[in-house]
Amino acid sequence: MSELRKDPVTGRWVIIATERSRRPTDFAVKERPKANALCPFCPGNEEMTPPEILALRGSDGVPDGPGWRVRVVPNRYPAMRVEGPMGRRGLGMFDRMNGIGAHEVIIETPDHARQLADLGADEVELVLRTFAARLSDLRRDPRFRYVLLFKNHGSEAGASLEHSHSQLIATPILPRQVVEELEGAERHYQLKERCVYCDLIEQERTDEVRLVCESGAFVVVQPFAARCPFETWILPKRHASDLDAASATELADLARVLGETLGRLGSALGDPAYNFIVHSGPLQEPELVHYHWHLEIMPKLTQVAGFEWGSGFFINPTAPEEAAAYLRAISLGEERC
Amino acid sequence: MSELRKDPVTGRWVIIATERSRRPTDFAVKERPKANALCPFCPGNEEMTPPEILALRGSDGVPDGPGWRVRVVPNRYPAMRVEGPMGRRGLGMFDRMNGIGAHEVIIETPDHARQLADLGADEVELVLRTFAARLSDLRRDPRFRYVLLFKNHGSEAGASLEHSHSQLIATPILPRQVVEELEGAERHYQLKERCVYCDLIEQERTDEVRLVCESGAFVVVQPFAARCPFETWILPKRHASDLDAASATELADLARVLGETLGRLGSALGDPAYNFIVHSGPLQEPELVHYHWHLEIMPKLTQVAGFEWGSGFFINPTAPEEAAAYLRAISLGEERC
Numbered sequence: 001m002s003e004l005r006k007d008p009v010t011g012r013w014v015i016i017a018t019e020r021s022r023r024p025t026d027f028a029v030k031e032r033p034k035a036n037a038l039c040p041f042c043p044g045n046e047e048m049t050p051p052e053i054l055a056l057r058g059s060d061g062v063p064d065g066p067g068w069r070v071r072v073v074p075n076r077y078p079a080m081r082v083e084g085p086m087g088r089r090g091l092g093m094f095d096r097m098n099g100i101g102a103h104e105v106i107i108e109t110p111d112h113a114r115q116l117a118d119l120g121a122d123e124v125e126l127v128l129r130t131f132a133a134r135l136s137d138l139r140r141d142p143r144f145r146y147v148l149l150f151k152n153h154g155s156e157a158g159a160s161l162e163h164s165h166s167q168l169i170a171t172p173i174l175p176r177q178v179v180e181e182l183e184g185a186e187r188h189y190q191l192k193e194r195c196v197y198c199d200l201i202e203q204e205r206t207d208e209v210r211l212v213c214e215s216g217a218f219v220v221v222q223p224f225a226a227r228c229p230f231e232t233w234i235l236p237k238r239h240a241s242d243l244d245a246a247s248a249t250e251l252a253d254l255a256r257v258l259g260e261t262l263g264r265l266g267s268a269l270g271d272p273a274y275n276f277i278v279h280s281g282p283l284q285e286p287e288l289v290h291y292h293w294h295l296e297i298m299p300k301l302t303q304v305a306g307f308e309w310g311s312g313f314f315i316n317p318t319a320p321e322e323a324a325a326y327l328r329a330i331s332l333g334e335e336r337c
Numbered sequence: 338m339s340e341l342r343k344d345p346v347t348g349r350w351v352i353i354a355t356e357r358s359r360r361p362t363d364f365a366v367k368e369r370p371k372a373n374a375l376c377p378f379c380p381g382n383e384e385m386t387p388p389e390i391l392a393l394r395g396s397d398g399v400p401d402g403p404g405w406r407v408r409v410v411p412n413r414y415p416a417m418r419v420e421g422p423m424g425r426r427g428l429g430m431f432d433r434m435n436g437i438g439a440h441e442v443i444i445e446t447p448d449h450a451r452q453l454a455d456l457g458a459d460e461v462e463l464v465l466r467t468f469a470a471r472l473s474d475l476r477r478d479p480r481f482r483y484v485l486l487f488k489n490h491g492s493e494a495g496a497s498l499e500h501s502h503s504q505l506i507a508t509p510i511l512p513r514q515v516v517e518e519l520e521g522a523e524r525h526y527q528l529k530e531r532c533v534y535c536d537l538i539e540q541e542r543t544d545e546v547r548l549v550c551e552s553g554a555f556v557v558v559q560p561f562a563a564r565c566p567f568e569t570w571i572l573p574k575r576h577a578s579d580l581d582a583a584s585a586t587e588l589a590d591l592a593r594v595l596g597e598t599l600g601r602l603g604s605a606l607g608d609p610a611y612n613f614i615v616h617s618g619p620l621q622e623p624e625l626v627h628y629h630w631h632l633e634i635m636p637k638l639t640q641v642a643g644f645e646w647g648s649g650f651f652i653n654p655t656a657p658e659e660a661a662a663y664l665r666a667i668s669l670g671e672e673r674c
Contacts, residue, residue, distance in 0.1 A: 008561070
């Protein structure tokens, strides 16, 4: 079983994922399966994954058979496992606990040849509805404090399989990055009695310089303190702390906005590797007045190097105002937001 | 001039480095200069860098001429600049300040063909003495609160020039990564009246399972909560918060230990790209009882992906105990520590 370990100085938790154990010789780059025959995420190969958790398929389909449009399966090499006790324990001065959690893969399309940016808005909408459904379901397990939904696209962004997919990890600990956002948002609320993200949306819509586009329900911005070139945030205009509180109309709107944003980034940067992450509220808390769910996209154009590792602050060679102007100027033919 | 910007939610600072400005088309990988003729760090090409800040050369040499063994120059594309006012100011809800700081390059050897791991202990010692000298010098500028010394080796680790070099960035802000270490170390001291790093060294020397090697003055360990495979820390046995408080004997010992550690990592992993960083105390404070300077080496074997970005916690597929056993078993012919 994998193990969570806490750094005794900073309190930083790390997952020592022995299920993914790698020897020094394992770090050579491996060939990724290109053909349908070898891809565990292609229809017809359902037996290559653990049994499915959820799938969107027609009424005539059977579980773990073909005919699905989106399919959710446990990660075959999970960073954390669902079964077992938490097992908090010490080791001299050190703290550790069992790697209890969930690690799932959301296969976004049956089609091996199409990436998320290539899907139609109706297909992306199914993916987003699946995100919301998994979040709502995992919320019921009292051991979990957070679900991080994320996507790694391209090998530079950490993707090990080409077939388009996103992932989620449910953790028994509130991740520090989320804690920082929650604490900062709470400080702002205590001072102003307003949500910091609502304020941010208001200012970006007024200033317009970092705004990429806007739909009925969402804004797309380059954040003021962008960590990397073309870092992009998508925020719902309506205040809500949780993704699964989004209405069907909002998810349909987000599907169009996300598709268009990936299209603009792809057109500006030539299909870059990227990560996206969804930041939603903590699982065991009610709707929060001070927190606001959102999506962050980080194209992988620069390396995180020694300075960033050692200081925790980032050097970004591209001003977000420049990046926003560049993205706004791109015409996708058929504008969706 | 570059600008420091603060994220309004998390308080995270970012350097928007317009001096290094890059358009979308600039992100293609560039050829790195291979030959001496084009390398700005090779002897004879001193005019290709800004005028030197410090150089170790024989008494017959002239500044910005050849004959040096280690040479320090300002970074030609600095993330921050020394001249000018701090210029703290707002922009609606946002906070920013001028990118005032120092960004220097330490050219570790005149020889283009040799990397830090190839240098003799006497040569590495000159590099370390240069680190200490620059730290002591920058400490006198009251605008700076921190100097981060770091090295990017290999393009995957963010190095843009092949000729062996390290860098330093002096910042007007205490970096959050350092703040986290300082705060954690202070909490431990308040509880136990002992330095957390001294405790850690004691436990690792007793347990032996994460110990890689030990010299008269230093220990080399795989940290308990290693963020990545083969993350390696080098800590002085004698408590001191600042690198420039190290004695000449200690620096000579560290040169041997660092050389041997890079040798072991190179042998285990086949000359991996890596970052190292030196964490020393804040500039404007006296020697601290609760903080302990040290060096952290992070080989670049895995990608930082969506989960790490979004959660701030790391998945490490190699247990540090396994990595330590592997590194201990390597024989370098001539053991230095």
